[in-house]
Amino acid sequence: MSEPKPDPDTLEALRAEINSLDDAMHDLLMRRAEVVHRLSASQAKPAGTVLRPGREAAILRRLLARHAGPLPRPALVRLWRELFASSVAQQGNFSVALPADPALARLAAEHFGVTTPQRQHPSLGAALAALGHREASIAVLPWPRESDNAAEEWWTRFDAQHLSVIARLPFVSDREPPLEAAVIGLHPADPSGRDATLLRVEMPGEPSRSALAAHCGAGRVLIMRRGPGFTRALVETLETPPAGATILGRYAIPERGTK
Ligand SMILES: O=C(O)C(=O)C[C@]1(C(=O)O)C=C[C@@H](O)C=C1
Known part of the structure; x- marks a missing residue:
């Protein structure tokens, strides 16, 4: 009789x-931080903000595409979100302005890291003003919804000359997210390879939703508001925006659903 093999799974x-x-x-995390340090010190990165949401989205898409085994996808995303937050913090001060709302604060912390400073403001307008005054690096606002009241409707009075929508959160969600947010920055986002453009469009009269969508190159009309003699709409499109539309921003198309 042969000897029983020792159990490797003790x-x-x-x-x-x-x-x-x-x-x-x-060891790898320490090496990664060293490379981020070199990247930051080399000035190889064009001037502007440290945050590169397009690059982060491209990294996450690449990792999710090669992901296999029992580690849950949300865990992979959480680990890398904290990693990105730490390498942003390594490169300079970074903070988030947002209206006081616990669910929004949680969504922002999940994306920008639990130790990234957040400042809550009494209103959406105050959070945007804090960004405008450079008191924060970005603002996180609720994603516009058809049911919003006039005070919540930030997209209608958005200063697209100085501000830009740079991300739609959550970036990865295996089910329909209960809450979505828009990240606003002072510079446009870098491209991720699969991006959408957010537009504010005004048309005379009362065009139908489908006429508005067609006007924006098969865009998705997110919100439509009738004014006296005109219609204003918030549209998300993958195509070149039509002449006359106001570009509110461009961001990585979120990854939705299980793979
Ligand atoms: O690629 C960069 O520009 C970095 O600063 C590195 C890095 C990363 O950790 O991978 C960190 C922050 C940016 O938002 C994007 C990527």
């Missing part, structure tokens, strides 16, 4: 394997 052996994987991952 608690001790498995914990030793976890320890050595932790060391390997820790």
Whole structure:
């Protein structure tokens, strides 16, 4: 009779394997931070904001596409979101302005990291003003909804000359998200490879939703408001915006649904 093989899956052996994987991952994280430090010191990055939402989206899409095994996708996303937050913090002061709303604050923390400073303001307008006064690096506002009241309707009075919508949150969600947010920055976002443009469009009279959509190159009409003699709409499109439309921003198309 042959000797029974020693069990490689003893608690001790498995914990030793976890320890050595932790060391390997820790080494890689320290190396990654060194590269971010070199990137920041080299001035290879064009001037402007440290945050590159398009680059972050492209990294996450690439990792999600190669992801396999029992690690849940949301866990992968959480780990990398904290990693991005730490490398943004490494490159300079970064903070978030937002209206006081616990659910929005949580969505912002999930995206920009739990240790990134947040300042809550009494209104949407106050959060946007704080960004305009450079008291924050970005503002996070609720994504516009058809049911919004006039005070909540930031997109109708958005200063597209100085501000830009740079992300739609959550970027990754395996189910229909209960809450979405718009991230506003002082500079346009870098391209991610799959981006949407957010437009404010005004047309005379009372065009139908489909006429508005067709006017914007098969855009998706998110909100439509009738005014005296005109119709104003918020449209998301993948096409070149029509002449006369106001471009509110451009951002990575969020990843929705399980793969
Ligand atoms: O690629 C950059 O520009 C970086 O600063 C690095 C990095 C990253 O950690 O991968 C960090 C922050 C940016 O928002 C995007 C990417």
